[in-house]
Amino acid sequence: MPYASFASMPCALGRPAALLGERWTLLLLRQIFLGTRRFEDFQAAMEISRSVLTDRLNVLLQEGVLKRVPYQEDGRTRHEYRLTEKGRDLYPVMMALRTWGEKWMTPEEEESFHLHHRDCGGGVRAKVECTDCGAELSARDVQVTARS
Amino acid sequence: MPYASFASMPCALGRPAALLGERWTLLLLRQIFLGTRRFEDFQAAMEISRSVLTDRLNVLLQEGVLKRVPYQEDGRTRHEYRLTEKGRDLYPVMMALRTWGEKWMTPEEEESFHLHHRDCGGGVRAKVECTDCGAELSARDVQVTARS
């Protein structure tokens, strides 16, 4: 199965893994969650080549993760890229990556940026829980069974 | 900044995003969490080219996500790839991807495989929560501030 055909693989984990597993896509989403919205700003912030940036943005548009929104500047109409609801729903994925990165890939006492809950000021972390009993789960608490 | 140098970027989200954002790496991890451990089995399950498989496994070994463990078969010693603790800790990332995939990338009523809590049989989902008050958070509930 060539990489591209994972897009149609019958697996709820395989499809997103193939989509987000292309070079630059996760880094692009990180930049978007940090607030970047315009082509030139992505290009400056990440030093990605312009043609690849065009391609990745188009893939995310096609998948409905991003939308192009017009805005005014100097009386001219331009467009910026924004998350759709589907895109915003990737927040747990980003936070899970960050939680892992902080624990396992952060040298010394570096702190890249702070995240805190607007209401109470607390920290932020990703976790996996049981939808019934609410317990926090690790891989070993979970049973995998083939599709029914 | 070329893609490779994101590995040393001072960002707890950037580094993991660059590591897992290489083609095949997320799909490889998916396969590992599903129980695959041997070179030939990865190759058969994913149809990845052997040279790229070698490369990706080595990167994950170097990062300490995987370890090579000897085992006996037919009286011969061979090796298999297994998750380290660091690797098992990627579980929330995988589950966040799957939770998103089920909601947004699953056509019709497809069910790829079932996950349930061993103890109570409940479902499994990823979420982001506040470490202080325990509330479930979305991107809009979280304030980002530059490193202090």
Added chain:
DNA sequence: TCCTTGAGTTCGGAATCCAAACTCAGCTAC
């Protein structure tokens, strides 16, 4: 001795990626 198997390594062609140059539309300044 030859065959099989798991686990890679090598290699030439195909597909991607990259940086730099080019395009194009709509102002702005002269």
Added chain:
DNA sequence: GTAGCTGAGTTTGGATTCCGAACTCAAGGA
């Protein structure tokens, strides 16, 4: 009214990376 500037791409030729097939190598087995 034309020359320049800017944001947002598109094009292009060379550098990387990926791919599939063939090759290697070590350790049994027939």
